[in-house]
Structure formats: structure tokens, C-alpha cells
Amino acid sequence: MKNYLNQSKVMSPLQELINEKVSELIQILDSDLLIHYINQQVHINLLGYEEYELVDENFLNFVQDSQKEKLEKFIKEGFDDQKDRELRFNLKDKYDNHYVVRGKISYFRNKFDEQRGLLVLTLIDSVLKKDCNKKINISEIDQKYDSLINKLGNLFFWGANDSIFIMDQDKFIEANRKTLDLFGLKNKDEIIGRSPWDYSPQKQLDGSNSKIKGTKLINKALNGKPQRFNWTHIKKDGSPFQAEISLNAFKFEDKSFLQAIVRDITEKIKAERRLKESEEKFRHLFENSPFSIVLLKPNGKIIDCNPALKKLTGYAKEELIGLYYTKVPFIKDDIIPTLKDRRKRFLGGETLTPIEIEIVKKDGKKIWIEIESTSVDVGHEHLIQIIAHNISDRKNAENILKEEYKRLLELNKMRKDLISRVSHELKTPLMSVKGASELLLLSHNEELNQETLELVEMIKKGGERLTNLVDNLIDISRIEYNKIQLNKSKTDLVKLIKETADDMKFFLKKRELSLNLDLPNSLKLNIDNFRIEQVIANLLSNAIKNTPPEGEIIISLKQNSKWAKISVSDTGIGLTDEEMDRIFTRFGKIERHGPGLEFMDIQGSGLGLYISREIVSLHKGKIFAKSEGRHKGSTFKVHLPLRRQN
The missing domain is CATH 3.30.450.20 (PAS domain)
Structure with missing residues (x-):
């Protein structure tokens, strides 16, 4: 998700949880109508699309052709005037069925002041399926839609009656519309990146320096002590006003942020004096x-x-x-x-x-x-x-956030447990399938006709692929539960690379590829040889899959004063910038099809590079990829520390 919710990483998990929980289709678009985010599970259930099939694609690609031009103009006008728009159009699913959808697009800006559109759609009926007898209650859909919009609106905190802003240390990184109104600002450019004392007099009513006093209050809040205090602010036109401020810290991914709720109490203070x-x-x-x-x-x-x-x-x-x-x-x-x-x-x-x-x-x-x-x-x-x-509205919003965060933790634990249990349960029957097929091929090949042998070979290969997938899932489960233990020993990395390359000779020959090794005589490191072999095998396997026949793969090993540097280069399909951002993530498999790509082996789960990254990280090393672009090959580099790491 490329909008502010992920870029700032302040509210992302809570937003994503709520989005995944609802039954409506939710997308976030940029002003060019490129899709930046979807609630994946709902899209899979209703339209068959997974995230990688929609994200970074133009929204209009999935709209009925006759409606594209009119809909594009209608939505883009909203980016100009920032007014919400009601929508009704025909949407295509993955199987080219057309569905009538209705909903609304609301406009906002992310922390980088980039325009975004929040699109919420309700599936009404299928245009093509004439046997659909379900009666659609439009009123109920409208009520459910409005309820969802209100809920999301609370979480974007635009509808709050109080000024609410988010700070990273002493810098504003987000503010709602009430904040702009309170300070007399036209847009968030005038406040994002600034500090509270930029809109304060040099001294407060008690004579203290605004910056010094404000810094102390911020530090107290960041240290876990919520602060509530009165403060003199200055509007853009220079007029002062008295504010009541509630300052609370919250953490996300081990980083502390501050949420401030500001209420203009100028009239309240005047009332008390009078x-x-x-x-x-x-x-x-x-x-x-x-x-x-x-x-x-x-x-x-x-x-x-x-x-x-x-x-x-x-x-x-x-x-x-x-x-x-x-x-x-x-x-x-x-x-x-x-x-x-x-x-x-x-x-x-x-x-x-x-x-x-x-x-x-x-x-x-x-x-x-x-x-x-x-x-x-x-x-x-x-x-x-x-x-x-x-303060009921504010409390309701807080309770929603707390409840959704609790559900997020529960769902995350359920997901981890499910992967772990299913993976281990599949292990035994897959070993039986693989073992039985190998036994048939070895001991009964003369008794079976060619067609049967081919079927058994298919079973064997399918069992091997499933076994590899299960092994990867088990590794992911161990990673998430921090249960991967490295068994380090003094290992000759040169010998390890040669042995791994020898294991791949059959596949290299089958793909008509040449492999060149640029290695020293010996280089010994304190590593887990099984896990590092797994990393090298993953990189070499990917190079083989993505390099056309008669291509070349080079594995080199160099060292400097700090690192042993493994490099796996190929003359294959190459990587785009977007693909390099994705390949080291879980299930970050890149789907590439089209003319000239028939040679590619598209099998795989997209887990190998993610697991490789975690293994290298456990060794206190680094792994990264380089590529000049499509059809220009790619190079994967692994740096392992030469000194002993505990």
C-alpha cells in the first residue's frame, strides 16, 4: 500500500484490519487512477483477483469499455475539486464476468501531500448471470455503505470536532481539516514538517519559553506519561488563542509517535475569568x-x-x-x-x-x-x-481502534498457528507420496508401460514441489516464532558453493546454460553450512529459471577486510525497480508472461528469497539484488561477515 497509511506506518495495521473485515470492495487510487491498495481477501472472494494482479494497475482496466471515458473524467474531476462522488458502473472480474457496483470515492492527501482517492464499492448484481434471482435491497446497501464510510472516516479522523494531529518527535506529519481551520491554514503544506512552537508565541502566559516548555512536555509524553495542558497558540494571521491539549504517545513497529487533540478553549477561559x-x-x-x-x-x-x-x-x-x-x-x-x-x-x-x-x-x-x-x-x-x-464520538473512535487492534493480534496469531499446523500435517503424507512414486520408478519400471511411467513421474515431481513448499512454510513458521537456530561451524565457503553448483548440473544441462565459477582456493567462515547452502541454491535456482537457453550464469566469491561477498549473476530476463522492491517479501513471486518469455520456469511459491533474506540476516549479513532492467540480466549479492558473530 503506497498511500500515507503505509508510508507513515502510523495507522496502517488498524486500517488494513478493518478493510479486510468488511464485505465491501476497498481500493485506494492515485490521481492517475493507478491502484495502490486493495483489501485482498474481499477481492479474491468476489472478483477472483489477488493483490499482485491489481496493485499498480490502472483502475479503468477493470471497468466495462463503454464506461471508461466517462468514469475517468468523473473521478478525475473529484481530484480537482476534492468533493466526494457517488459511483455506479460495471466492473469486470478475473473471468471477464461483469458486475454492477455502486459506491463512493472520497479524496484525501497522504503525508507527502500526494492526492489519493478512497474507493468503497458494493457488489449489487451480475450483468451476465440471468438466473440470479436474489432481490437486492438498495436501501440496505446504502445504509451499510454509509456505516462503513463513517467508520473509515473516524479512523482517518477527518470528521472529528477537535483538532487532531500526529507528530514524529516535534514535527507534524499529519493533521485533520479541523486543525487547518483552527490555525487559519489553507492546506497541509503550511503545517507538515513544522513544529508546535512555529505556531506559538515566543513565551507562554506563565513566562516560560514556548520551545523549551513544549520540548519538555513532548519528552514526557514520549516516555509514557500522557500530558494534558493549556497552551497559547498563534493563528496564521498572528492572532493568539488558548488551547487545551491532550498529548499521548503510541508505538508502531518499535517507533514512538505522538497524537495531540487540541481544543480551542479561548472562550472557555474568558468565561472562567468573567x-x-x-x-x-x-x-x-x-x-x-x-x-x-x-x-x-x-x-x-x-x-x-x-x-x-x-x-x-x-x-x-x-x-x-x-x-x-x-x-x-x-x-x-x-x-x-x-x-x-x-x-x-x-x-x-x-x-x-x-x-x-x-x-x-x-x-x-x-x-x-x-x-x-x-x-x-x-x-x-x-x-x-x-x-x-x-466526548462520546471520541471515545467510540478510541474503542474501535482498541478493538480492531486486539482482533489484529488474534488474527495474526491464528494465521501463524494455521501455517505451522497445516505444514507439519502435510509433511508425512507427502513423504509417503514421494517415497511410493520413487519406489515404483526404481523397482517396477520394467513392469509399467510408458504412459503409466509418465504419470508416476508426474506424481513424483508434484510431490517434490509440494514438499519444497511445505518445507518453506515450516521455515516461515520458524522465522515468525524466532525458532530458527543456527548450527554454526567452520565451513569452507568455496567448497560449499562448488557442491551446490554440482547439484544443479542436471538443470543447467537441461536448460542449455553455462555456469562459470570465479572462486578463490579456499575461504573459511563460521556459518550454518546447511542454511547458507539453502541460500546459494535458491539464488542459483532462480537464475536457472529466469535465464534463456544458451545464457550464462556466473558465481563469484570475493572478500575485503569485513565481508565475504557472494555474487550470482545471469544474462536472464532482469528485474524492474518495482520487482526489486517485492522479491524479498513473503510470497513475492513475480509473474511475467508474454512473447519471448516462453523459456521461463514460472513454478515456485515466492518464498525462497524471503527465507534467504532471513537466513542471511541471522548471520548478521546482507542480501540485495541489482539489475539494469528488463532483458538485461540480474545480480544477487550476499555479504557475510568475516568476523565471528554471536
Whole structure:
């Protein structure tokens, strides 16, 4: 996935999990309509396509020909005006069947400010299958689609009422539209890559230097201590505003990032100041404040609350005045001990940070609110002021993220366990198939006619291929569970390369290829000879498969002060830049077909180079590929350290 979700690697797993869980087709396109991401399993189930068949392909290649020109113009207009578009068109599956789909494309920009389109489609009906009697409820599809869009919208955090941005250390790397509005910015170019103090005065209200104070708060949050504080910011036009900031760290792939939620509290702070100026001004603000406010005596008895509280809880002022806070009907029993402790600490002079609690409204609906406690003098009376506001949308988004992350971990464990169990269960019957076919060929070849011998040979070769695949799957399982143990010993790498090359002579001859070895007399290393032989065999096997008849393969071994350098070069089909990015990934098999490529052996699982990379990595070495491009051959290099590595 080449959009921001993968490029930043901040939210990718959660996004991908949700995308894979839904039944809709989800794609992310760039402004040239190239596909950058799909939710693969849904595409396989509904259309038969796997990821490698769609990613980097033009979206219009899979649209009915008569609709391409109109649809291309319609979608590209959206990239210009950034307005969502409703779509309905015919989509081709892998088997050239046509399906009516409907959905929406929403536009956004990634961290590099590249335009992207989020495409969500619902399969309605088959155009060609006339016997399809299923009645489609369009209303239900629309409702399900809207629900999905809302869910994805929350995760892209565009719909949040608060300013939300993501930071890498002290640099902005993503921000929602509310952030742009809050700071008076036109686009994210004006904030991405900048620091918080670039939009702050030199000094805060307490006289502290903004950069120094901000750096300290960021470091505390990165060290696992969430920060909540007030801050003076400056808009683009130079006007200051007061903000309440919640700063939390989260980790992804061992790197810490910061999420900040910023709320403009300028009006809130002004309200608090005016409350202290006079009872008359206080009453006016109290009654008209958008925030829910409750006034308590120091003993905890409610003496007043404003109209906003009724909107929040459903309870009228008359139902609450005179009650002690522990008897308020919308407060759940399990939160009472916490509120008692906060009141005690507040009366003891402690400044309390806001807390989030769940309440039950008069109509029985549960919502989340954030409450903070301050002191206020009304007339000659010293009171406790409780200010509350609804944070249910934010909590729901947080809960979705937590739940999906938990499911991601569970699914990942299930996948690992399944690969491990299935691989080991297949091992024994495959050995039986392979052994039985070899026995028939060796001991009963004279009793069998030519056609039967050919069938047995097919069984033998198929068994060998399946055995290799199972062995690779078992290796992957061991890699993921960190169970590959290297059995190192002093090994002559020259001898190992020669023996591996000898094992491949039959295939070289069959493919009419020449093999040249450029090796020293001897070079001994402390390695796992079985595993390094596996790496060399993989590289040589790939060279044989991808080199045309009468081609040449060269294996060389050099050394410098630090490394033993193995090189496997061929005069074969070569690699593109995109293919080199993919070949060392799991199942990173490159499918290439067409005129002039008939010589290629396309068999294989795409696991060999991934496993080779892991083996070399365990040896503290490096493996990489080079190629000038298509039909210009390729070179695979393995560097192994000369010194002993623990």
C-alpha cells in the first residue's frame, strides 16, 4: 500500500484490519487512477483477483469499455475539486464476468501531500448471470455503505470536532481539516514538517519559553506519561488563542509517535475569568454557556446548574438542585468512589486534571463526558464548579481502534498457528507420496508401460514441489516464532558453493546454460553450512529459471577486510525497480508472461528469497539484488561477515 497509511506506518495495521473485515470492495487510487491498495481477501472472494494482479494497475482496466471515458473524467474531476462522488458502473472480474457496483470515492492527501482517492464499492448484481434471482435491497446497501464510510472516516479522523494531529518527535506529519481551520491554514503544506512552537508565541502566559516548555512536555509524553495542558497558540494571521491539549504517545513497529487533540478553549477561559468578576456577569455566562456547568457547595450539595446540563443529561435543573453529587441519577455507582476522592483532594488544595466518565442519560442512553473541577467565588460564597462536555464520538473512535487492534493480534496469531499446523500435517503424507512414486520408478519400471511411467513421474515431481513448499512454510513458521537456530561451524565457503553448483548440473544441462565459477582456493567462515547452502541454491535456482537457453550464469566469491561477498549473476530476463522492491517479501513471486518469455520456469511459491533474506540476516549479513532492467540480466549479492558473530 503506497498511500500515507503505509508510508507513515502510523495507522496502517488498524486500517488494513478493518478493510479486510468488511464485505465491501476497498481500493485506494492515485490521481492517475493507478491502484495502490486493495483489501485482498474481499477481492479474491468476489472478483477472483489477488493483490499482485491489481496493485499498480490502472483502475479503468477493470471497468466495462463503454464506461471508461466517462468514469475517468468523473473521478478525475473529484481530484480537482476534492468533493466526494457517488459511483455506479460495471466492473469486470478475473473471468471477464461483469458486475454492477455502486459506491463512493472520497479524496484525501497522504503525508507527502500526494492526492489519493478512497474507493468503497458494493457488489449489487451480475450483468451476465440471468438466473440470479436474489432481490437486492438498495436501501440496505446504502445504509451499510454509509456505516462503513463513517467508520473509515473516524479512523482517518477527518470528521472529528477537535483538532487532531500526529507528530514524529516535534514535527507534524499529519493533521485533520479541523486543525487547518483552527490555525487559519489553507492546506497541509503550511503545517507538515513544522513544529508546535512555529505556531506559538515566543513565551507562554506563565513566562516560560514556548520551545523549551513544549520540548519538555513532548519528552514526557514520549516516555509514557500522557500530558494534558493549556497552551497559547498563534493563528496564521498572528492572532493568539488558548488551547487545551491532550498529548499521548503510541508505538508502531518499535517507533514512538505522538497524537495531540487540541481544543480551542479561548472562550472557555474568558468565561472562567468573567465568572470571577461579578455575579451578574457570571450568571449571564453561566446560563448561556455551551458547556454544562454544575455548582456545588464544598459539602457536595448541588445549588445550581445551567441549561446546557439538561441538553447533556436530560435532567432539568429542578430535579438536581438540593441533591448531593453522590445521589445524582445520571452518575453510575462504580464512579462514586472516584468522585469522592477527587472532591477530597480538590478541597485539600490539589489542582485536578480532567477525567472521563460514562453516565446514563434520563432516556437510558449511555454517553461519555469529560469533567473538570475549578473553584469559583459567587458573591461571598466559595463554590466548586464542575464543567462537563460530551466526548462520546471520541471515545467510540478510541474503542474501535482498541478493538480492531486486539482482533489484529488474534488474527495474526491464528494465521501463524494455521501455517505451522497445516505444514507439519502435510509433511508425512507427502513423504509417503514421494517415497511410493520413487519406489515404483526404481523397482517396477520394467513392469509399467510408458504412459503409466509418465504419470508416476508426474506424481513424483508434484510431490517434490509440494514438499519444497511445505518445507518453506515450516521455515516461515520458524522465522515468525524466532525458532530458527543456527548450527554454526567452520565451513569452507568455496567448497560449499562448488557442491551446490554440482547439484544443479542436471538443470543447467537441461536448460542449455553455462555456469562459470570465479572462486578463490579456499575461504573459511563460521556459518550454518546447511542454511547458507539453502541460500546459494535458491539464488542459483532462480537464475536457472529466469535465464534463456544458451545464457550464462556466473558465481563469484570475493572478500575485503569485513565481508565475504557472494555474487550470482545471469544474462536472464532482469528485474524492474518495482520487482526489486517485492522479491524479498513473503510470497513475492513475480509473474511475467508474454512473447519471448516462453523459456521461463514460472513454478515456485515466492518464498525462497524471503527465507534467504532471513537466513542471511541471522548471520548478521546482507542480501540485495541489482539489475539494469528488463532483458538485461540480474545480480544477487550476499555479504557475510568475516568476523565471528554471536
